[in-house]
Amino acid sequence: MDFLRPETLAEALALKAQRPDAVPIAGGTDVMVELNFDHRRPPALLDLTRIAELRSWDHDGDAVRLGAGVPYTRIIEELGDRLPGLAMASRTVGSPQIRNRGTVGGNLGAASPAGDAHPVLLAVGATVEVASTRGTRHIPATDFYLSVKRNALEPDELITAVRVPVTRAPQQFSKVGTRNAMVIAVCSFAVALHPADRRVGAAVGSAAPTPRRASAAEEFLAAELTDTDRWTSPKPLPDSVTRRFGELVAQAASPIDDVRGSAAYRGHALAVLARRALGWAWHDYTEEVARPCG
Secondary structure (H helix, E strand, O other), X not given: OEEEOOOOHHHHXXXXXXXXXXXXXXXXXXXXXXXXXXXXXXXXXXXOOOXXXXXXXXXXXXXXXXXXXXXXXXXXXXXXXXXXHXXXXXXXXXXXXXXXXXXXXXXXXHOOOOOOHHHHHHHHOOEEEXXXXXXXXXXXXXXXXXXXXXXXXXXXXXXXXXXXXXXXXXXXXXEEOOOOOXXXXXXXXEEEEEXXXXXXXXXXXXXXXXXXXXXHHHHHHHHHHHHXXXXXXXXXXXXXXXXXXHHHHHHHOOOOOEOOEOHHHHXXXXXXXXXXXXXXXXXXXXXXXXXXXX
């Protein structure tokens, strides 16, 4: 196995063009596990840890451009106020050691249905920036996940950043696992309120071949909030609304039975997670609107 260690992004893209079979490695929290268990034996590894621009973030208009190599710990510590949903998801990733190494870029590259960052990226409307020697393109998160552990990258492309909108509106992430910490999600859910557009983002993880948006749930809740003027004058949500929202979220999934949980359990759990997460997000929004300015 060859070990390629570029110093710059340009060099990394040139190597990836020459060796499309080279597997990128940054934190190594997924790749090294596969290597250790001999589930994967690529011809080459492309080490991206020396590329400084992948480890930085900056503001890009109304969004944060998050470098693919920024670890979860930095998202929690440096971006919790700007990207609350992603910070919440980051706190649930593995142990402190994993959070110090793992990255959203790696999560996207692995494209596991159970990846904790995915539901949030879908709910907030993130865009994935990918590059090759042919140029740069931007892929909406909704178009990035193709099938189980398969994404929209071309063989010569690398993930360079994720553009995550900053709305300051409430976001929530929740997941169910076989224990309270350091666990792969049995299922997960994210919700993001977009009051400026009178829109709702909702997405599920670990409950379908790919992470996916719950479009019917989004449309139902957005219409309900608009028709009852709750965007402008927030009031408690009727139990019938939260329950219907949960039902529609569960219907968006197509779960399977596996060692971590049954399909029936995943469907039930998603409905519960959706109701709870919506309740938390709506409580935050109600308090935010009621808070006096200045």
